[in-house]
Amino acid sequence: MVTHYPSAPISCTEVPPNAGQVSQVTAADSRYAYSDSAIHVLKNVHISAQLTDDFLELARNNTNNDLETCGVLGASLKEETFYATTLIIPKQKSTSSSCQALREEEIFNIQNDRSLFPVGWIHTHPSQSCFMSSIDLHTQYPYQLAVAMQVMVPEAIAIVVAPTDKTRNYGIFRLTDPSGMNVVKECEENGFHPHRDSTDGRPLYEQCSHVYINPNLRFEIFDLR
Secondary structure, eight states: OOOOSOSSOSEEOOOOOTTOOOEEOOOSSGGGOOOOTTTSOOOEEEEETTHHHHHHHHTHHHHHTTOOOEEEEEEEEETTEEEEEEEEEOOEEEOSSOEEEOOHHHHHHHHHHTTOEEEEEEEEOSSSOSSOOHHHHHHHHHHHHOEETTEEOTTOEEEEEOTTOSSOSEEEEEEOTTHHHHHHHHOOOOSSOOOOOOTTOOOSEEEOSSEEEETTOOOEEEEOO
C-alpha cells in the first residue's frame, strides 16, 4: 500500500532553556472541576507550552473565515508518563461549528511509524466559547477507548482553543468515567443535540488534572492538508 505524508516534520519547536518550569493544568472553572482520579488512576500527560500557540497559527486562515481546524496528538510513553511529541493536522472538512478529519489512514501511518499513542486531539472554536459541544463529546469518546499497542488510553485529552473567548481561550478536557462515558456510549443521536444527565449527577466532562504544561518539551508538526 502506498502511503503519503511528509518525509520530515514541517516544523519543530526549539528546546527552551531547561530552567522552564513544568506546571500542572488546574480547573479554572468550577463547572469542570470534578475529578474521577480516585476511581481511575491516570498516567500524566505532558504537552508543550508552545502547542496551542503553534496550532492556532496553523489554523489562522480557517479561524479568520470562521471555520474550525482540528489536529491529532501522538505521544511517546516513558516511565509511565505520556509526552505529546507529535501534532498531526489531517486533511479535513470544516464548518464554523464542526471539523471532520479525512484520509485517517495518513494519521495512522505517522503514528505507527513512530510508535506513538493516540493521546488526544485539538481543535478550534473560531467564534464560540471554550466548551465541549455534543459533537465534541462523541469525538472524544473513541479516544478514551482507543487501543494502541495493546494498551488502553483513558488518559486521552481534548484541547479546545477558543481565540474569541475573553474569559477562557483554551481548555483541556476529558469525558468523566464512568459518568460521561456511559451517557455518550448509550447516545445514538448525531449532530448537535442535548444529552441526558448522568445517573450520578456528575458532569459529562471535566477539566483534566493529569496534564502538565512542559516548556522544555520538543514536538514535531505534520500538516497533511
